[in-house]
Amino acid sequence: MKKLLKYLVLGCAALMFSAGASAADKGTADEAVAMVKKAGDFLRKHGKEKAFAEFNNPQGAFIQKDLYIFAFLANGDGVEQANGANVKLVGKNVKEMKDADGKFLIKDILAQGVGQEGKGWVDYKWPNPATGSIDAKRTYVERVDDVILGCGVYK
DSSP states (O other): HHHHHHHHHHHHHHHHHHHHHHHHHHOOOHHHHHHHHHHHHHHHHHHHHHHHHHOOTTTOOOOOOOOOOOOEEEOOOOEEEEESOGGGGGGOTTTTOOOOOOSSSHHHHHHHHHHSSSSSEEEEEEEOOTTSSEEEEEOOOOOOOOEEEEEEEOO
């Protein structure tokens, strides 16, 4: 019985530690904006091919905490050019993708990027891999030349 209690206490402590660690790994809105700005600078300096490859690199400079860069062309076709969290989406048309409430989030992201200001925030609900639940997410989008870059944070 003592052994079981010991393992139960150790297990609870491990869960509490991992929950604290994942909360510490949560990116902020300011960090998301800074990452998009950094990605834009990289894109201007190195071109699309090299930039998209780096944005898709799971060990690259554009994946930090739970933040990652994604990219679309500003032509509005909805074909994902880069996605640091899910490279399986690269090359796929995701324009019709909906969030948990049925909102066309990619259409909103593209509209924000091609809009007059070419930048701004898009809110939607998305599965949070850290919690396993559907959470509110806010993504900063900015057009750099003919590319729309984005990075989101869970609220």
